[in-house]
Amino acid sequence: MATISKRIVLHFPKRLTNEPIVYKLVKDFNLEFNILKASVTPGEEGLLIMELTGEQRNYDKGVKYLTETGVKIQSLSQDVVWNESRCTHCGACIALCPAGAFSIDPKTRKVIFDNDKCVVCELCIKACPPRAMELYF
């Protein structure tokens, strides 16, 4: 059975922030998790960004469980968006990104943004001088 690994964004409604949801993913579905970012305050809407790894069958079951409990799931790559029309291709983002999601094309010296490497730390959002990096949740 193939193992898959996906980075996802979980939005918890208020009523679920006190529930041990991630624990259930591990115990009931044998999934591994790696939390990239979390913002959970009891009584408020919660946000959890994590990498979820496991067998495809278990992964699907886990996601089904999450959806049924009322957690909204988004794939991570959609969240930080590069607005290329605003980008001046300076390069201020490159060394700041801890995940190495930005690089410079050695030929054109244009900035390249690799969505797949982004961990949504948001460092680039405010550090981009023309504010070409946008956050969508």
Place this chain on the structure above:
Amino acid sequence: MAKTIAEINEKIKKGQAVVVTAEEIIDIAKKKGISQAAKEVDVVTTGTFGPMCSSGAYFNVGHTKPRIKLGGGKVYLNDVPAYTGIAAVDIFLGATALPDDDPKNRIYPGEFRYGGGHVIEELVAGKDVRLVATAYGTDCYPRRKLETLINIKDMNEAVLFDMRNAYQNYNVAVNMSDHTIYTYMGVLKPKMGNANYSTSGQLSPLFNDPYYKTIGIGTKIFLGGGIGFVAWQGTQHNPNALRGDNGVPRRGSGTLAVIGDLKQMKPGWLVGTSFLGYGATMTVGIGVPIPILSEEILRYTMVTDSQIFAPVVDYAEAYPQRKPDILAEVSYAELKSGKIKIQNQEIPTASLSSYPGAVKIAGILKEWIEKGEFLLTEPVAPLPGVESGIVVKPLEERPIP
């Protein structure tokens, strides 16, 4: 074989001028030899596209009925304050001006999302802007309040006037402290976690004419996507900075003050810019044509990134305390490789000036000249050079009795 600007202009008019960028000339001159290249090439175009804080624009907004004297009053464009200490309906808006209610660095690091540069960008894009003003009222200018939308096309004059642009060389900024700092050279990670620089190197206008032999007052240039002129030397113009054997300054040196009709400029080349924890500014596109009048001029334009050096400065201590300490000198070739080595530490580099933008500007200017749309001008006066003895001075404070 010396050429004159008049002769080059004749060739431009006939569509026969040979125009190349400051990048292209390097290989051409290597292949053909200096003497042949100087004969064949008429113009070398340069470009730079980076944040330039000493930029701004002045406007004459026209007279209201009844009249209002904005001069000496308060004027806001999209909540950003403009300078009014001039005649009744003339105002000046600086690129770094911030709304009165911007939290600035009270919430550290401040975001500075919108300032004078952003207003200029929106005006150039043809957007309506809110003009809100209060005045003290006089017999001939009775009105005290004004609130209106205004568009650049309805203004009598809208003129970009930048007091200091196109710096001939600049510091490479690092942070030797143990915490992140937020500077006009970008976010600098602790313990020299990154190094930021900000010139276009071999494409930069004043690196290609290091002694200001062709660029002078009155030189016609690419400015903000339209046409502008060199108005004067820029503020902090420092022709006597340390220079290498090739004449190229190894420290921040010459600067240009530039001027041009804002109405014919393009928003993509005047971009409102925000430096986290520092402030708002504007990224400005400038391109200067260099007429190849002699072999000497051609030789200057052949300069490559490996022959241009910049000082590495600690922005946690040396820069804020105005200490002259320099950690190292590195070439633009090293900077563009993506990493430099300082004190045995490998440091990732990044540019704040856009090299692709500079390439594009040099290309656009080349196209304008090739098509015969852009003629060169003879400077009406030279910029102060080494012989002027001008050296930039710090402010030495004196107590007020």
